Amino acid sequence: MAGELESLEKLLEKHIPSDDLKEVWRLLYGKQIRPLNLPNSASQAASKEGFDLQGYLFEAAQEQTRRPRTVRVGLIQNKIQLPTTEPVTEQISALHRRIAEIVEVAATCGVNIVCFQEAWSMPFAFCTREKLPWTEFAESAEDGMTTKFCQELAKKHNMVIVSPILERDSVHGDTLWNTAVIISNTGAVMGKSRKNHIPRVGDFNESTYYMEGNTGHRVFQTAFGKIAVNICYGRHHPLNWFMYSMNGAEIIFNPSATIGELSESLWPIEARNAAIANHCFTCSINRVGTEHFENEFTSGDGKKAHHDFGHFYGSSYVSAPDGSRSPGLSRVRDGLLVAEMDLNLCRQTSDKWNFKMTGRYEMYAEELTKATQPDFKPNIIRE
Amino acid sequence: MAGELESLEKLLEKHIPSDDLKEVWRLLYGKQIRPLNLPNSASQAASKEGFDLQGYLFEAAQEQTRRPRTVRVGLIQNKIQLPTTEPVTEQISALHRRIAEIVEVAATCGVNIVCFQEAWSMPFAFCTREKLPWTEFAESAEDGMTTKFCQELAKKHNMVIVSPILERDSVHGDTLWNTAVIISNTGAVMGKSRKNHIPRVGDFNESTYYMEGNTGHRVFQTAFGKIAVNICYGRHHPLNWFMYSMNGAEIIFNPSATIGELSESLWPIEARNAAIANHCFTCSINRVGTEHFENEFTSGDGKKAHHDFGHFYGSSYVSAPDGSRSPGLSRVRDGLLVAEMDLNLCRQTSDKWNFKMTGRYEMYAEELTKATQPDFKPNIIRE
Numbered sequence: 057m058a059g060e061l062e063s064l065e066k067l068l069e070k071h072i073p074s075d076d077l078k079e080v081w082r083l084l085y086g087k088q089i090r091p092l093n094l095p096n097s098a099s100q101a102a103s104k105e106g107f108d109l110q111g112y113l114f115e116a117a118q119e120q121t122r123r124p125r126t127v128r129v130g131l132i133q134n135k136i137q138l139p140t141t142e143p144v145t146e147q148i149s150a151l152h153r154r155i156a157e158i159v160e161v162a163a164t165c166g167v168n169i170v171c172f173q174e175a176w177s178m179p180f181a182f183c184t185r186e187k188l189p190w191t192e193f194a195e196s197a198e199d200g201m202t203t204k205f206c207q208e209l210a211k212k213h214n215m216v217i218v219s220p221i222l223e224r225d226s227v228h229g230d231t232l233w234n235t236a237v238i239i240s241n242t243g244a245v246m247g248k249s250r251k252n253h254i255p256r257v258g259d260f261n262e263s264t265y266y267m268e269g270n271t272g273h274r275v276f277q278t279a280f281g282k283i284a285v286n287i288c289y290g291r292h293h294p295l296n297w298f299m300y301s302m303n304g305a306e307i308i309f310n311p312s313a314t315i316g317e318l319s320e321s322l323w324p325i326e327a328r329n330a331a332i333a334n335h336c337f338t339c340s341i342n343r344v345g346t347e348h349f350e351n352e353f354t355s356g357d358g359k360k361a362h363h364d365f366g367h368f369y370g371s372s373y374v375s376a377p378d379g380s381r382s383p384g385l386s387r388v389r390d391g392l393l394v395a396e397m398d399l400n401l402c403r404q405t406s407d408k409w410n411f412k413m414t415g416r417y418e419m420y421a422e423e424l425t426k427a428t429q430p431d432f433k434p435n436i437i438r439e
Numbered sequence: 440m441a442g443e444l445e446s447l448e449k450l451l452e453k454h455i456p457s458d459d460l461k462e463v464w465r466l467l468y469g470k471q472i473r474p475l476n477l478p479n480s481a482s483q484a485a486s487k488e489g490f491d492l493q494g495y496l497f498e499a500a501q502e503q504t505r506r507p508r509t510v511r512v513g514l515i516q517n518k519i520q521l522p523t524t525e526p527v528t529e530q531i532s533a534l535h536r537r538i539a540e541i542v543e544v545a546a547t548c549g550v551n552i553v554c555f556q557e558a559w560s561m562p563f564a565f566c567t568r569e570k571l572p573w574t575e576f577a578e579s580a581e582d583g584m585t586t587k588f589c590q591e592l593a594k595k596h597n598m599v600i601v602s603p604i605l606e607r608d609s610v611h612g613d614t615l616w617n618t619a620v621i622i623s624n625t626g627a628v629m630g631k632s633r634k635n636h637i638p639r640v641g642d643f644n645e646s647t648y649y650m651e652g653n654t655g656h657r658v659f660q661t662a663f664g665k666i667a668v669n670i671c672y673g674r675h676h677p678l679n680w681f682m683y684s685m686n687g688a689e690i691i692f693n694p695s696a697t698i699g700e701l702s703e704s705l706w707p708i709e710a711r712n713a714a715i716a717n718h719c720f721t722c723s724i725n726r727v728g729t730e731h732f733e734n735e736f737t738s739g740d741g742k743k744a745h746h747d748f749g750h751f752y753g754s755s756y757v758s759a760p761d762g763s764r765s766p767g768l769s770r771v772r773d774g775l776l777v778a779e780m781d782l783n784l785c786r787q788t789s790d791k792w793n794f795k796m797t798g799r800y801e802m803y804a805e806e807l808t809k810a811t812q813p814d815f816k817p818n819i820i821r822e
Contacts (some may be wrong), residue, residue, distance in 0.1 A: 067459055076454065246820055246822050247820045268797075272720065272802075275818060294677035295803045303819065319762075321761075325715060354685045372687070414651075416635065420682065423682050428800045434686040435656060436660050437621075438660045439629050
């Protein structure tokens with residue numbers, strides 16, 4: 057990690073005097089988001105266990121006919137725990153142990169809904185193009201060992217868990233999917249949501265392993281709010297966010313795995329734009345660290361074959377419907393971000409800006425339908 | 440303007456050492472955009488005439504079968520020139536003179552396509568809810584005085600001009616529209632593009648004056664590239680940008696008028712996201728300054744009636760398909776931003792990221808069609 061910056065926020069805070077910093081945060085992050093007071097025991101545990109812990113508060117105006125609908129959401133980013141050459145089950149168990157540790161702290165912080173990073177129970181081995189041993193990390197969404205592990209955690213902590221895994225769907229011809237399993241705070245599996253859009257970009261040609269998901273744009277009515285999951289590359293597709301929102305999502309999670317050179321300039325833009333455009337909260341979670349693979353592989357970018365993807369830059373953050381956002385977690389360390397949000401802010405912002413009401417969706421449904429036809433003729437005016 | 444910051448960029452440059460600044464620009468703006476060398480005479484003229492002049496370069500990789508398609512685009516932001524109590528034609532003429540001055544400098548800088556701010560030939564009087572004298576600023580898109588003025592300028596400088604005005608459509612019952620007139624570098628009127636989405640937000644309830652446009656998502660094939668115009672509030676609607684892109688736009692202009700308190704945290708996000716999501720360039724232009732009106736008006740925000748909207752914060756900027764962006768123009772002064780862009784970057788980025796190819800638009804056309812039905816049932820999973 058030598059040479060990797062800890063975070064943009066720390067760099068700005070180091071150089072800019074506090075008076076000016078206030079204006080910088082207003083312009084960059086909508087406002088200076090209030091920090092959330094977290095228990096000392098949580099900070100101590102985070103420090104001892106070596107992860108970044110940050111907490112922020114997203115408030116809404118008081119209403120007369122609705123109470124505040126306050127929920128605490130946890131975003132967890134983490135490195136893989138063992139070398140990728142270790143036995144599969146040992147790698148999985150080590151990741152389970154690490155997550156249990158961080159979720160314990162999340163529980164201390166009063167987190168109601170937690171989401172892990174994309175394919176969290178494995179290294180991000182899709183760059184290798186090899187099948188074994190990586191497909192052995194795939195598990196049943198309904199009763200695999202990782203789902204069972206999450207069910208125990210959920211019950212223990214009364215916490216909704218969004219668990220993105222590599223799914224093996226043995227009922228449908230052993231198909232693999234990139235899937236988020238949604239586990240209720242009761243411990244029951246509520247259902248699953250599959251990745252809708254698959255990248256074919258350099259190291260991220262994941263279509264070797266799985267295809268576009270078939271679960272559409274489901275929203276899960278949990279005890280703490282309506283949530284949806286837009287996995288990784290789906291964040292580049294505004295229509296994907298939009299359809300989750302049309303189905304009622306108040307919080308859309310975006311568990312991801314992405315590296316600096318490719319996407320770091322897009323990272324702060326896309327999920328935040330989705331929160332703005334759809335009057336909802338979005339939670340962006342990225343892996344962190346560099347993952348080394350024994351056999352080298354190419355990226356289709358004219359460079360030499362290599363043994364790692366590059367640096368997953370963490371920087372997980374939360375965006376609010378009013379355009380504000382939290383600072384990001386560390387670019388180099390594991391982390392837990394706790395955001396307390398009043399979900400009433402979604403409808404309040406919608407009532408202020410009216411993007412759904414002014415959206416003219418009938419027009420777009422018609423234009424989009426035409427645009428998908430093979431004989432579509434673009435509307436071009438010439439002199 | 441007392442107390443208003445000149446620009447975020449100047450503030451960061453003041454405090455952050457140049458080594459660290461490089462990393463800050465990489466994280467905030469995708470990279471440190473190269474400045475464009477502009478003629479000394481242009482800088483001198485800008486300084487003498489009191490406007491901010493900045494130039495930037497967006498490059499693309501060399502290809503074997505296509506030459507670079509380099510175009511210079513100019514974004515102009517300006518204050519109104521006379522008090523809003525002056526006679527209508529004098530206010531218009533003063534604005535024409537100011538724009539002629541700035542366009543002259545743009546010509547010196549080799550600009551091929553220039554775009555002005557929303558409703559540039561008038562004060563942004565839509566807050567007042569009054570009809571006279573404001574509707575007197577409305578002109579024919581085809582042969583109004585402002586269009587004629589632009590035709591002369593276009594011919595003189597061999598420049599495509601995007602001229603956003605308040606349009607009076609006398610052929611259709613004296614309807615008013617918020618319209619961009621596209622004038623070819625030959626001086627011919629190529630056509631017009633109307634604002635598709637109308638805000639109903641505080642001071643910006645513009646539906647008193649005009650309704651949603653009926654010109655769809657036209658793209659204009661100019662001598663210098665395929666362009667489209669997404670006027671102001673349309674930038675909040677990802678589908679609006681998207682349909683211009685589906686019709687082939689390589690540069691989408693967003694002439695706007697928006698103020699600090701309302702939208703400044705959204706401003707750097709939405710147009711940049713559109714450039715990323717649609718593999719095109721976007722050019723964001725905002726008014727600058729504070730406009731005072733004789734009769735006070737309310738905003739529907741519980742505050743006292745007032746005589747001005749607030750501060751139009753300028754900050755016009757260009758976003759590129761690769762996620763990078765230029766710095767913004769001044770928050771307080773008139774300005775001209777010149778961006779040289781190689782349009783080949785659009786297809787290169789598309790070939791890299793494939794958002795259109797992976798977009799699954801048939802699925803969305805179907806889902807969107809269903810979502811517009813009165814009996815639409817959101818897809819919600821309960822435990």
